[in-house]
Structures are given as C-alpha cells and as structure tokens.
Amino acid sequence: MSTGARRCLVIGGNGFIGSHLVDALRAGGNSVRVFDAGAPRPDMDWSGVDYRRGAFDAAADVAAALDGVDTVFHLVSTTVPSTSNKDPVADIQGNLVASVALMRAMIDRGLRRLVFFSSGGTVYGNPSRLPVPEDHPLEPISSYGVVKAAIERYLLMYGKLGQLDPLILRPGNPYGPRQGAAGIQGVIPAFLRRVRDGERLQVWGDGGVVRDYLYIADLVDLAIAAGLSDKNGVFNAGSGVGHSLLDIVAEIARATGRQPAIDFHPARNFDVDALVLDVTRARSELGWQPRVSLAEGMDRTWKAMSAADPVGS
C-alpha cells in the first residue's frame, strides 16, 4: 500500500465523526470525497472537498463515488442502539445489505482498503471481563450490534479471501463538538445542551453504567493512524478508562459551573452495564495513545456548544 497522500472517500462524511475525519484527512494533504445523504453541514469549511449527495442503499451511486479513490472510510449507520430493535429488518437492509454491496463494488473495481466504523459499545454485549480486548466473544444485545458484527464478519471474510484489506475500528463513546445534541446518541453533548438550556437531565438506570469516553480528536488520530497504515483487522478505539454516568454529570457540573437536576428512569434492556475497552493493540501496533483528558474534552465541547448556539438563541 502506498505511503504518500491518499485519495479518500468518506461515506457518512457529513456526520459527527466523519466531518472531523474529513478535516484531518484534508489537513494531512490527502484528497477527500464525501458521500452522504445530507446537505453539507454549515459549521465547517468544505473547500477542496468533492461532496456528493446520495443514499447509501443506492448501490449505483455509491459505486460511482468509488471512481478514482484508493481508501474508503465507511461511517454510515441508519440506526443507533436505541432505535435498531424497533425495526431489525430495516436495520439489516439499510446497513448490512448496503455494506456488503459496497464491498462487492470495491472488489469489482480492485479497490482493497476499507476502514469500517463498527461499535465497541455494542458488539461485545455484556463483557465477561474489563477492559475488553478485541478477541472477546461478540454477543450483542441490540440489532445495531448484531448488524455491526455481521458487517465485520463479511469484511474479515473478504480479507481472508484476499479480496479486501479491511480495517475495523470499534469506538466506545466518542464525544466532542459537532455531535448531535438531540440526545439519541452521545450523552455528553445531550447533557451539555440540557444544562445550557436549563433543562433537567434524563438518566436511565441509577447512573452507575460505565462507559469508555474518547474525545473526537483522539478517535480521528487513531482512525488515520490505523486507516492509512498497512495493518488489517480489528482495533478497539477508546480511552481504556471507564466513567460512570454520575462521573459525567459531575464533570458537566464542573465544566459548566451549574449543578444539573436529574430525573431517573428504569434501566433499558439494550444498554450494557459496563464497557471499558482494552486499547493495548492500538497503543503497541500504532504507537497511538489518547491525549485529551475527560476534563479537557468536556471543556472544549462545552466551549464549542456555548459559542455555536448561545443560551437564548
């Protein structure tokens, strides 16, 4: 694989993670094409990016977007864990079928490098040990996790057959500026938005659930270090440190200077209890390590949220 500038396609490049990845790939001298259903987000500079709008399940449009690229980053998901069990058939069609179609289209063109954003928070289910390493059994308890695991299996199968060079990232709970604050995925921006707007926080369970939070800049560093390397296979993408939801609330109170009120609700059956990722592989094979502490990441996220949409706007 060449080590110079790459010609990258970022499918889902208009989203939270994808938009930061686009920024970093471009800053690194790579050419970037985006394929995404949405209109280009207004909170970033798109100059130099070949932006194509289209639906991921429109196979011919996806295939056309492959022309002239050498590295594909796949960040589309039509579901999140909390919605996927409501319509698993749509989850399979929109994500698994469309992802396998992407793999076939790449193989047909002789394109080999596919970097897939899986999910460290869901593919393992409730892990038998923490921190959880990449070779832990996959026992997801949401359709989202089952579909992510199935996409991984196809990628690894085509890797074994010598037809693709797949690189799979399993992010835990990434957070940072540009993350949707609607509250569907990403508790930190959702809680910060509520605090900013003077609303109460909604917590499912007793606030003891533990997650592995990783600041977006660290995730993007890892995605580029891994994606543009000649490594194949699976990498956990977390901080390696667990924080409970109540830890996060305390950090939010510190960063914002406000003490939020909390409504507690019954725990949800698709949420795993505790998840901390073992990131030894990324550290040892790529020399990567997270640089942004939870406190610093929280401060940066709060600053961006306050500046982008101040209270009362």
Ligand SMILES: NC(=O)c1ccc[n+]([C@@H]2O[C@H](COP(=O)([O-])OP(=O)(O)OC[C@H]3O[C@@H](n4cnc5c(N)ncnc54)[C@H](O)[C@@H]3O)[C@@H](O)[C@H]2O)c1
């Ligand atoms: N954010 C997280 O907490 C998290 C954690 C683990 C894994 N992931 C995975 O990382 C990837 C990126 O996550 P994100 O948080 O940036 O998501 P996001 O929702 O912010 O971005 C996804 C992008 O994909 C686009 N998209 C969705 N469905 C599409 C379709 N059918 N056709 C074309 N474009 C479509 C959206 O317009 C959006 O720009 C996803 O695959 C997600 O499952 C995210």
